[in-house]
Amino acid sequence: MDVRVRTTDRYAEAKDVPGGVEWVAAREGLCLFERPLQRRPVIRFPKEEVARQLTSSWIHHALATIEDLGSPCAARTDVEIAGKVVERLIPAVLTHHGIAPLLERDLAVYARQIPSSCPLRLTLEAAAQDLDRSPREMAVKAASETIGYLSRDPLQARVLVKAQSRLATLSAPGVQCGMHSERKRILSTESGASDTIG
Numbered sequence: 001m002d003v004r005v006r007t008t009d010r011y012a013e014a015k016d017v018p019g020g021v022e023w024v025a026a027r028e029g030l031c032l033f034e035r036p037l038q039r040r041p042v043i044r045f046p047k048e049e050v051a052r053q054l055t056s057s058w059i060h061h062a063l064a065t066i067e068d069l070g071s072p073c074a075a076r077t078d079v080e081i082a083g084k085v086v087e088r089l090i091p092a093v094l095t096h097h098g099i100a101p102l103l104e105r106d107l108a109v110y111a112r113q114i115p116s117s118c119p120l121r122l123t124l125e126a127a128a129q130d131l132d133r134s135p136r137e138m139a140v141k142a143a144s145e146t147i148g149y150l151s152r153d154p155l156q157a158r159v160l161v162k163a164q165s166r167l168a169t170l171s172a173p174g175v176q177c178g179m180h181s182e183r184k185r186i187l188s189t190e191s192g193a194s195d196t197i198g
Helices: 008-014 021-028 047-066 078-096 107-111 120-129 135-150 154-159 161-171 179-190
Strands: none
Touching: 008 021, 008 047, 047 078, 047 135, 047 154, 047 161, 078 107, 078 120, 078 135, 107 120, 120 135, 135 161, 154 161
16 A cells, blocks of 8 residues: 655645646545644645646656666566656656546557647657667657657746756766666665665
């Protein structure tokens, strides 16, 4: 069971924006305990800004997954990891378009939820089908094209500045991935936890 904690302010901001856990909680969640709020939630960001933040979050999750490629400590194969990258890029695009992602096991079918007018639909469908060929290259290419497409919106580009820099580092010739898993393994070993963090 996953437990996600949000303030009432953040929940109020994001519950009507597809792409985040708040959206899912508002539609499928169960109330386990409720008491009257001591104050009304303060909504600091408009829905459009919340959508940009969620889109950026999906992109950063995808980039963190790319960092696991090539790691000897990764619990999954590079093809499985590259599949996770694509699986995280698709909701970034859907959130950008205001569409609630419906998780699908077949990544090519999942990508078909993207509007046909969006050029990334074909890119992500192709990436999902060609992961066996060269998982790292397909994952980095899909992330690069997704960030490039999303950055055409100047306000989204502002939110994706760190993602662009992070991707440039991951795309540089000779850069070895696998640092994310290695860093997690070292941190878990130092803290005395099991080194099978995935």
